[in-house]
Amino acid sequence: MTGAPHIVLLLGGVAAILILATLIGQILRARLDPGGTNPVIENLNARIAAWWGMVALLAIAFLAGRTGVILLFALLSFAALREFLSLTVKQAADHWSLAASFFVILPVQYWLIWTDWYGFYSIFIPVYAFLLLPVVSALHGSTRNFLVRIAETQWALMICVFCISHVPALLTLQIPGFEGRNVMLIAWLIFVVQLSDVLQYVWGKLLGRRKVAPNLSPSKTWEGLIGGTLSATLIGASLWWMTPFSLTAAAGMCLVITLMGFFGGLVMSAIKRDKGVKDWGHLIAGHGGFIDRLDSVIFAAPIFFHLTRYWYSAV
């Protein structure tokens, strides 16, 4: 990535936050939990360790440039789709449509983004996959739970492939005066949304009383939501000089993406409840699965992409 000195600054800032968090985590363990038996402190430290890994992966992808970023998010889509489709209703008749989701639709979507074919990648899954994939299942006979099966598969593709692919799609926008710096859009989006997640958790732990959705998640409170989105908006807006946005526009964007992020967590929690699981997966220690960590970005990315494209992009 050329011409993006701000990326180093932002990653440096994140590293500083993580160093501080690591220190706090280690002090807490040394003071309160020398035996390593307190689940809250152990989980906190596992989460921080996983954050180091995630930030390192992102930094490597940024260094590797456009191909690296697209490859990273294609792999994240793969991991997320695997988690999602592990929980959906399916039968042997769906074998080929499921295999096609992983081995045809996912690679084609990312290839379209790599070739910058906006007119196709923005409708490929909502139109072509939507219409053609059920045909494959229908041709294999079984009609039991048919609508549930095809609808859940389509939902999995929309969430895990279509929405996630809008993060690397930010690289294809052409913003006058911001050439060569698009990777900052990705870094800023992920930073603000994830920061909002963390701050919502912190505010909720400190002040949280009134639950937003009591039968959905005991940890989502109004205090956490308002405190988290507002403080993340404040911090995100203060970095407006790294983005193509003005200070006010950056604040507005922050508000939109942090709220979308909150909605993402809410909807994905509802699906987990419905399917009777606590986490989407087990591969990110302390966090659960890939979708557990990505849910807010999944909901924020397409909206952020389209708002930026509508108001700032030349094409």
Added chain:
Amino acid sequence: MQGVKAALRSAAALATGKAITLFARFVTAPRALWQGIEPSYAQRIYFANHSSNGDFVLIWTVLPAALRNRTRPVAALDYWLKSPLRSFIGREVFNAVLIDRRPEARTEDPVTQMAQALDEGSSLILFPEGGRNSGDSPLLPFKSGLYHLARQRPNVDLVPVWISNLNHVMPKGKVIPVPLICTLTFGAPLQLDANETKEAFLARSSAALLALAPQEAA
């Protein structure tokens, strides 16, 4: 010369084993839930539901490496000796106890073979349904092998292992696997009671295995 050849073969077996577990991890990200028992060096007979040829590969993959080396799957001779490649994988990579499923043709008694492997210190992976289950019922009736083995070696713990989702990864007859997450639930061990009948024991062990299955939406 013989020695070099043997060393090469065992190195190839080791590398193939590694490649197979890596592939299994990439495709299904298998997850072990040690619900009723912890992984340990104790000798055990793991018995599991059988819906795909990948079943014992997954059990083998999630076992800690030190345990994996002394755990041998019990598999059908007619399948694993069909081609030189299969024979290499079955015998040298998995070190399988190969049993003949055809009573009229076999020269060795399967239960004796399994007991012998136990006496040599190995743990075993066993599929008591006898064949792959591709129907709608979650578990086929157990064959009597598990009972006879438990009677011959009553002190070895029998550990039920439920493998979920693998029937969707690779249904019978399909070539391309769908990468879904598989969960392996290890339940509490059981042993044959002193005067338990064959029917009662098979029903009890089958129920113990079925109890580990997650409630599925479909």
